[in-house]
Amino acid sequence: MTARPSAAEARALWERHAFLLLAGLPRGAHLALDAHAYVVDTQFQGFKMVPPGLHCLTWQAGAWDGDRHDVLAAEGMRSVLFLYTAAHEVFVRTYEAATDTWAVPPGTDARTPAAVSQEHLQALDAQLAPYPMDGASWAALTHWLAQSPRTLERVFRTHEHAGDATCDSFTPVAPADTLATVRELRAQRLPDTPSGLAFTPVCLAHSWPPDAQGAERTLWSMDKSWRLAQVLAQASDAEGAERNDAGPLLREAELCFLLVQCANHAGALEHWLALVDLFCYAGARLGAPAPHALHPAEWDVAAPAACTLDVQLDAHVAWMHTFTAQCEALPTTVWTDELAPYEARVLQALAQLRAHMARALGAWAARHERPVGPTPPHERLVQAWRTLSAAVHTRFGWALDARLDEEVEVDDDDDAPVVVDM
Structure with missing residues (x-):
């Protein structure tokens, strides 16, 4: 079991790590950060001591039987949001239940750093969950992704708009004519946001040069x-x-x-x-x-x-x-x-x-x-x-x-x- 950080170590983490301020999630919602799962209570306001790099926020607003904290609900649609954090950066989002999406603060977009005072962060400290200290597995899983945001921008096409890199369990790999309800609502909110994940085509069926004989x-x-x-x-x-x-x-x-x-x-x-x-x-x-x-x-x-x-x-x-x-x-x-x-x-x-x-x-x-x-x-x-x-x-x-x-x-x-x- 990983030991709790000392007071000096906690202050150092506070200075060089990021904060995820997440408001609006209903009590009992399932949430995970970098595959560490939680069930939200009324006091939850986000995460603190988040190391710089790539992170994945997974959520599932629907409640399910029991009060397990080790996994998300086994059934139903999940949604994910990928983000990169820098030292002492503050990431602010508000959950909107009607669209099952996260809204940015008024007057900003997904690329605008949030301006939050040190006093406000300290006041929220008791409502912020600490980032899990055993992050070695996540670092190994994101070794290449942590080196550049370009792949995330390419696959989610965030370079074409100012939205978050987000999708759900059923987001198509290629643009589709028929969209699920959640994606329709998202498109209404962000009309210029392209749908579908833009992976590099592989096509193993015809794997020879065009002029090969x-x-x-x-x-x-x-x-x-x-x-x-x-x-x-x-x-x-x-x-x-x-x-x-x-x-x-x-x-x-x-x-x-x-x-x-x-x-x-x-x-x-x-x-x-x-x-x-x-x-x-x-x-x-x-x-x-x-x-x-x-x-x-x-x-x-x-x-x-x-x-x-x-x-x-x-x-x-x-x-x-x-x-x-x-x-x-x-x-x-x-x-x-x-x-x-x-x-x-x-x-x-x-x-x-x-x-x-x-x-x-x-x-x-x-x-x-x-x-x-x-x-x-x-x-x-x-x-x-x-x-x-x-x-x-x-x-x-x-x-x-x-x-x-x-x-x-x-x-x-x-x-x-x-x-x-x-």
């Missing part, structure tokens, strides 16, 4: 490396980032997971699963030979030419760390309960990633007598996989390495290719 089309229909490169570039271009920057797509993967975890958003779940498939089936990007090519152990003295795509491991390493943090945040029973229909799909994708890694490491070893440097990129790839494999085995009982006959190591002389006279 024959063998090339077959290759890229099985191996999603070309599609991954295109999706990474599209997400980066949309945020004005460098074309080889994986940050925008990794932030999108984190955002999808948070929408699933906090709002049970089905569209975000489908996109999150598509991104899992996209990384797991992109073997050529790791340097793996084509699916029907010779295994590196069967290569002759002269190694075959490298794949037409450059070997780029950093995005896969970063994605595996992101996926590991997400798995560690999921309930241990999630793949037998809520996500049971998707377990086989995810396990198959991870098995394919493991097979691609084994062939990629074998190909790398065949071209290099010894590793270059103490921690070559392939070693980071192996370590990221080991961390992921250990995490899912501990939480879900998945044995990701059981289906393969060999463990390929980049720093083991025994893994060098063997030349066999035929």
Whole structure:
């Protein structure tokens, strides 16, 4: 259990952390901040000591039986609001029950900092809930999102208006003609606000270049490396980032997971699963030979030419760390309960990633007598996989390495290719 901060520590937190002042919630409303759930009483006025960075406010105004404080109600629609806080910033919103939305103070918009005196904050101190001190899990889940607000602005299109980044469980991923009641009311209040979440299109069904024919089309229909490169570039271009920057797509993967975890958003779940498939089936990007090519152990003295795509491991390493943090945040029973229909799909994708890694490491070893440097990129790839494999085995009982006959190591002389006279 985390110890309570001392008086000096509390004063330091007060000075450098933010405040969320939330008025108007009815008694018994369900509320969560960064996946820590509460049931509101009549004294509640918001949160204090909120660290700078990205935060997710989840609410569900309808009451339900019982008085549990550990989770939100299992049924019904949830809504979420994402916000970035800075040191000692004050975020002020008032809940409007008629529209199930949060209103900004009169004369301001979502981007206008609130002007609240120190005396007023001190007067509210007893009615402000302290931010949970065990924020390590949230920091891991928002590692990439905390670095830039551009992905949030792109997906929620807040760069096109001055509204909050908010949605509910049924907000469509693409603009739709028929909107739910809550979204209709929101549109009436904010007529210029576009509807729908603007995720980067993945489209795994046709994953080859437009002019690909024959063998090339077959290759890229099985191996999603070309599609991954295109999706990474599209997400980066949309945020004005460098074309080889994986940050925008990794932030999108984190955002999808948070929408699933906090709002049970089905569209975000489908996109999150598509991104899992996209990384797991992109073997050529790791340097793996084509699916029907010779295994590196069967290569002759002269190694075959490298794949037409450059070997780029950093995005896969970063994605595996992101996926590991997400798995560690999921309930241990999630793949037998809520996500049971998707377990086989995810396990198959991870098995394919493991097979691609084994062939990629074998190909790398065949071209290099010894590793270059103490921690070559392939070693980071192996370590990221080991961390992921250990995490899912501990939480879900998945044995990701059981289906393969060999463990390929980049720093083991025994893994060098063997030349066999035929």
